[in-house]
Amino acid sequence: MCRLSENVTNENGKSVVNVECTENRCKIIAISNQKGGVGKTTTCVNLGIGLARAGERVLLVEADAQGSLAVSLGISEPDKLDVTLVNILEKVINDEETWPGEGIIRHEEGIDFIPANIELAGLETALVNIMSRETVMRQFLQEMRERYSYILIDCMPSLGMITINALVAADYVLVPVEAAYLPVKGLQQLIKTIGNIHRKLNPSLEILGILLTKVDRRTNFARETSVKIREVYGERVHIFENCIPLSVRAAETAAEGKSIYLHDPKGAVAEGYLSLTEEVLTLTGCEDKPIESEGVEASGQQKGGVQ
Numbered sequence: 169m170c171r172l173s174e175n176v177t178n179e180n181g182k183s184v185v186n187v188e189c190t191e192n193r194c195k196i197i198a199i200s201n202q203k204g205g206v207g208k209t210t211t212c213v214n215l216g217i218g219l220a221r222a223g224e225r226v227l228l229v230e231a232d233a234q235g236s237l238a239v240s241l242g243i244s245e246p247d248k249l250d251v252t253l254v255n256i257l258e259k260v261i262n263d264e265e266t267w268p269g270e271g272i273i274r275h276e277e278g279i280d281f282i283p284a285n286i287e288l289a290g291l292e293t294a295l296v297n298i299m300s301r302e303t304v305m306r307q308f309l310q311e312m313r314e315r316y317s318y319i320l321i322d323c324m325p326s327l328g329m330i331t332i333n334a335l336v337a338a339d340y341v342l343v344p345v346e347a348a349y350l351p352v353k354g355l356q357q358l359i360k361t362i363g364n365i366h367r368k369l370n371p372s373l374e375i376l377g378i379l380l381t382k383v384d385r386r387t388n389f390a391r392e393t394s395v396k397i398r399e400v401y402g403e404r405v406h407i408f409e410n411c412i413p414l415s416v417r418a419a420e421t422a423a424e425g426k427s428i429y430l431h432d433p434k435g436a437v438a439e440g441y442l443s444l445t446e447e448v449l450t451l452t453g454c455e456d457k458p459i460e461s462e463g464v465e466a467s468g469q470q471k472g473g474v475q
């Protein structure tokens with residue numbers, strides 16, 4: 169989301185447009201798939217910490233009543249937390265101010281996160297009767313854009329009102345898909361919902377890509393699924409180059425409360441998430457360098473082509 173600012177002339181007499189990463193530089197990525205167990209939370213944690221290791225300021229937001237993001241980041245009993253995403257969203261609904269840093273927990277691996285717990289399920293039901301019910305999360309995250317360069321939302325396994333809130337707040341959706349099951353039908357439904365939200369509520373929403381997870385490289389089945397997904401979706405949707413392999417090491421990280429980079433730094437899962445991090449940086453990146461546009465009048469209102 170770079171902005172092209174004024175047109176200036178460089179020493180060679182060429183017209184130069186300065187690309188500025190301004191208040192809009194923050195990218196919000198919803199990690200979503202209505203199927204459970206496909207690696208959404210694991211991806212949120214390891215992509216988030218991967219981005220932080222690359223120097224980005226990262227906030228992870230848990231939009232799932234299960235609290236598994238909180239658990240993966242070392243909080244053993246999220247249901248006992250006093251302040252979670254629920255309190256923050258309730259304040260937005262009631263037009264109350266949140267204080268800076270409210271509900272945000274700092275993790276030792278350089279990211280901030282907002283946990284959730286079972287109370288989010290109650291809020292989801294309550295949202296139905298609220299005005300502007302689809303934009304509550306966007307209102308809150310809009311304020312957070314100034315403070316972070318990436319905000320990742322760990323969505324719940326449903327396409328209910330909280331997930332719709334996440335998709336309305338986001339710039340991009342990243343879809344983890346488990347390679348061990350043929351997900352064509354479920355994916356179609358998700359892509360349709362994303363399309364509807366794009367048309368009706370959030371025109372800037374884009375699918376960042378499909379990430380194949382839990383890929384058992386020893387089986388033909390996983391390979392066939394991956395080929396099939398590329399065949400069916402590859403033309404319309406980006407498929408991330410590298411997949412995340414199936415490994416017990418990935419499953420262990422949740423219990424440890426830390427990322428795969430600390431738990432098994434040399435393993436194939438760490439390698440997979442590092443490669444994903446690089447690809448996400450490239451796909452969403454905004455490089456602070458001038459674009460030369462010889463002889464072209466540049467408009468300050470134009471948007472940068474960063475996708």
Ligand code: ADP
Pocket residue numbers: 203204205206207208209210211236325381382383412413414415416417418419420422437
């Ligand atoms: P979701 O958030 O979509 O429900 P999770 O990230 O919680 O999915 O993953 C579901 C389960 O699979 C968890 O027990 C997790 O530890 C495990 N898991 C995640 N990624 C991998 C992987 N690459 N290999 C093996 N197990 C994994």
Ligand code: MG
Pocket residue numbers: 208209210232236237322323
């Ligand atoms: Mg999850």
